[in-house]
Amino acid sequence: MNFDNKTVLVTGANRGIGKALVEALLKKNVKKVYACSRDIKNVPDFGDSRVVLIQLDISDSTQIQNATRNARDTQILINNAGVISPGGLFDCDLKRDMEINYFSTIQMMKAFVPVLEQNPEARIINIASIASYVNFPFIAGYSASKAALYSATQAARIELRSKGIAVHAVNPGAIDTDMNKGSTMDMTSPTEVAFSILNEVEKEVEDIIPDKIGRGMYEMWERSPKELEAFSRKMYEELTAGK
Numbered sequence: 689m690n691f692d693n694k695t696v697l698v699t700g701a702n703r704g705i706g707k708a709l710v711e712a713l714l715k716k717n718v719k720k721v722y723a724c725s726r727d728i729k730n731v732p733d734f735g736d737s738r739v740v741l742i743q744l745d746i747s748d749s750t751q752i753q754n755a756t757r758n759a760r761d762t763q764i765l766i767n768n769a770g771v772i773s774p775g776g777l778f779d780c781d782l783k784r785d786m787e788i789n790y791f792s793t794i795q796m797m798k799a800f801v802p803v804l805e806q807n808p809e810a811r812i813i814n815i816a817s818i819a820s821y822v823n824f825p826f827i828a829g830y831s832a833s834k835a836a837l838y839s840a841t842q843a844a845r846i847e848l849r850s851k852g853i854a855v856h857a858v859n860p861g862a863i864d865t866d867m868n869k870g871s872t873m874d875m876t877s878p879t880e881v882a883f884s885i886l887n888e889v890e891k892e893v894e895d896i897i898p899d900k901i902g903r904g905m906y907e908m909w910e911r912s913p914k915e916l917e918a919f920s921r922k923m924y925e926e927l928t929a930g931k
């Protein structure tokens with residue numbers, strides 16, 4: 689697989705990983721990128737006529753339907769848009785995390801399957817999180833929503849195989865975007881992570897861990913899920929010490 693001459697739709701394309709994905713796709717010689725954003729005024733000028741802007745709040749079913757009509761030639765759907773609410777299970781905004789990261793992303797897949805199945809070499813790329821493998825209780829609702837999304841991605845992968853649609857999960861650790869504003873972790877840049885994601889998709893890797901922090905955590909999980917859970921507990925205890 690390669691991205692050469694493909695038509696790709698990216699949600700949440702105005703900043704962070706989504707913006708970096710658009711830039712990386714253009715460098716990979718795509719035919720067209722639908723750069724979707726809740727407010728297209730916030731999308732930077734990519735300076736490239738292959739970029740087509742679409743207003744799309746993924747929690748708005750009317751806007752999703754409009755997007756399917758305006759982007760009928762989409763071959764690759766990248767569900768990147770996501771939100772994070774800080775806090776533990778009982779004080780985070782669990783409904784919003786689940787609404788956007790899980791239910792709305794599933795709605796995007798459901799609406800675009802009839803489009804994708806009409807187009808050659810179709811695939812879906814869902815940006816979940818390393819939190820798919822373990823809950824981080826300082827972002828408990830987010831972790832639960834991403835674990836749910838990863839599970840839905842596995843279901844879609846199996847169900848859509850007969851329609852010729854490949855489905856990837858991307859499970860990053862920590863990337864240097866607004867989502868991690870104020871963090872002192874040594875994070876991978878959005879540009880580096882965008883190329884890492886696209887390169888892994890080209891190699892047909894189904895479950896992609898595109899950054900070093902994510903890979904370190906994934907290796908713990910591979911040794912034992914309990915090792916990663918103990919790591920999460922230690923992070924939580926350090927963060928909440930003295931509170």
Ligand SMILES: NC(=O)c1ccc[n+]([C@@H]2O[C@H](COP(=O)([O-])OP(=O)(O)OC[C@H]3O[C@@H](n4cnc5c(N)ncnc54)[C@H](OP(=O)(O)O)[C@@H]3O)[C@@H](O)[C@H]2O)c1
Nearest residue numbers: 700704705726745746768769770817860862863865866867
């Ligand atoms: N950064 C990390 O460490 C990390 C790690 C693992 C996974 N991820 C995932 O990677 C994806 C991108 O995150 P990021 O780090 O680039 O975060 P970000 O900088 O906060 O960007 C989030 C993007 O999602 C968009 N978005 C939020 N709600 C939306 C909605 N209802 N409809 C359409 N777009 C919406 C935002 O648009 P607005 O500007 O309009 O708000 C923004 O473009 C997310 O799914 C995130 O969970 C990030």
